[in-house]
Amino acid sequence: MxxxxxxxxxxxxxxxxxxxxxxxxxxxxxxxxxxxxxxxxxxxxxxxxxxxxxxxxxxxxxxxxxxxxxxxxxxxxxxxxxxxxxxxxxxxxxxxxxxxxxxxxxxxxxxxxxxPASVSLAKDGSEKLVYATAILGAYKRRITSPQFGGGEITAIMGGCELDLREAGLSGDAVVNIFALMGGITIQVPADWSVQLEGAPILGGIEESTLRPKDASKRLVVRGYAIMGGVEISN
Incomplete structure (x- = not known):
């Protein structure tokens, strides 16, 4: 952890x-x-x-x-x-x-x-950025963009699941998280490294991803888990 x-x-x-x-x-x-x-x-x-x-x-x-x-x-x-x-x-x-x-x-x-112009898209038309909000509900999304660029995930008394295992990454991407009495789950490819800059407040943030030898693809996760939980895994 x-x-x-x-x-x-x-x-x-x-x-x-x-x-x-x-x-x-x-x-x-x-x-x-x-x-x-x-x-x-x-x-x-x-x-x-x-x-x-x-x-x-x-x-x-x-x-x-x-x-x-x-x-x-x-x-x-x-x-x-x-x-x-x-x-x-x-x-x-x-x-x-x-x-x-x-x-x-x-x-x-x-x-x-x-x-559609408000959504940042890759050359193949897939989404580069994700902005997900779940309030008293559940939100699930799978991103397959070869050029994932980060985003923002908010869960308030609800749950958000973000599947990035089929996405690609060049360099670094930042995902800002905010879980208030809710939960956020992020799944990343095995060749991505994860850097946590989050703070749990009466909650928890757990990162159990593999450590790739090549750290050229890095996902930075920033934010807070307030009486909630965040889990990052492969």
Whole structure:
């Protein structure tokens, strides 16, 4: 098992600030300066940290929207729990549904407007880049492009499976991952080397690929597994 290293100082700062915020809330509650239900306040902090981290690895408009939505919902929920914002779940729940609907409409409209030209293709017409999102569902895709160029995979309370065993690679490619209470599985060819730059937060990242003698083909996997799991294998 290889959890890799995190090379993004800004992301480390975000994680540290999140831990400090939770600890400070616990301290103020224990001192009697605040009356908090940590079982309620803990989750908004998780969503805020998850939203910021998602924004740091986003490579597409969809990723930016998801990160912003997590951040906004976490902030609103935290302010509600602290009694600063007088808003009930009868408002927050519909807002979350509206946000989800707008995301689907935006994504569908963008694809309809740009069409196939929005997808980076190899000379044989196969996809070079992959942008996969699974929210409360499952997503499976097989890539056969001889010129795979990376992409972005997001799984929130869902699962994504990416099969690259029939794909080709020249040099390096980067795949940004984000698993929040979800799972991501990536299968790569035996002649690819994998470099992990991911950070598990109350989750796990497992890499069990073979080590090829020729490391000229390298897949770099960056991102986070927050209360979720990521598995990379052959």
């Amino acid at each position: 290889n959890t890799g290293r995190q090379h993004n100082p800004a992301a480390q700062i975000v994680i540290g600030i999140g831990v400090i915020a939770v600890g400070l809330m616990f301290l103020l509650d224990n001192l009697g300066w605040l009356e908090l239900d940590m079982s309620v306040q803990f989750w908004p902090v998780v969503l805020i940290v998850a939203g910021v981290l998602k924004l740091t690895v986003a490579r597409s408009p969809n990723g930016t929207i998801i990160g912003g939505a997590l951040l906004l919902f976490g902030v609103l929920t935290l302010l509600k729990g602290l009694g600063i914002l007088e808003i009930g779940w009868n408002v927050l729940a519909p807002l979350a549904m509206i946000g989800g609907g707008l995301f689907v409409v935006f994504r569908s409209t963008r694809l309809a407007r740009t069409g």
